[in-house]
Amino acid sequence: MEFKNFTPQQAVPKIKQYCAYQERCHSEVRDKLYSFGLNKSEVEEIIYTLITENYLNEERFATHYAGGKFRMKRWGKIKIKQSLKLKQVSDYCIRKALKEIDEKEYEKTFQKLLEQKMKTLKSEKNIFVKKRKLQDFLLQRGFENDLIREAVNNV
DSSP, X not given: OOOOOOOHHHHHHHHHHHHHHSOOOHHHHHHHHHXXXXXXXXXXXXXXXXXXXXXOOHHHHHHXXXXXXXXXXXXXXXXXXXXXXXXXXXXXXXXXXXXXXXXXXXXXXXHHHHHHHHHHTTTOOOHHHHXXXXXXXXXXXXXXXXXXXXXXXXX
16 A cells, blocks of 8 residues: 555545445545545545545445445345445445345356366265255355255255
8 A cells, every 4th residue: 555645635536436436435535535644634524525426335335245245246235245245344334235135136147166076076976965064055145044054954
């Protein structure tokens, strides 16, 4: 990270460009502003400005982030939720973002991952080892326990 000292007037256009490039969460923007050498009151004032001018919207960020991680990386809701929590996104925004994920698409993605993993486990003779590997894979992807349990029991 580069550490340069900017005045608030110099930092505002830079941070607006940073926010316009892609959706950002409050904590990312706050960290970036601190890296510009600004103090707490200046940072909070700039964040307030960004929110009022709609450069920064945590709900919008959470929705885009959740949708992207689900579609591109095929993450489950648990992993998405944990990742958003690490980015200090509010519980309200996390719940709203997860509701935006289409249930049919979610189930279809889960099934597809399940089938792909089963193909790689064809040579595994021990059914318990096979189930364990399948369960571990789906847990690591961030899918819910009850969904995994049902799928693994039907193997």
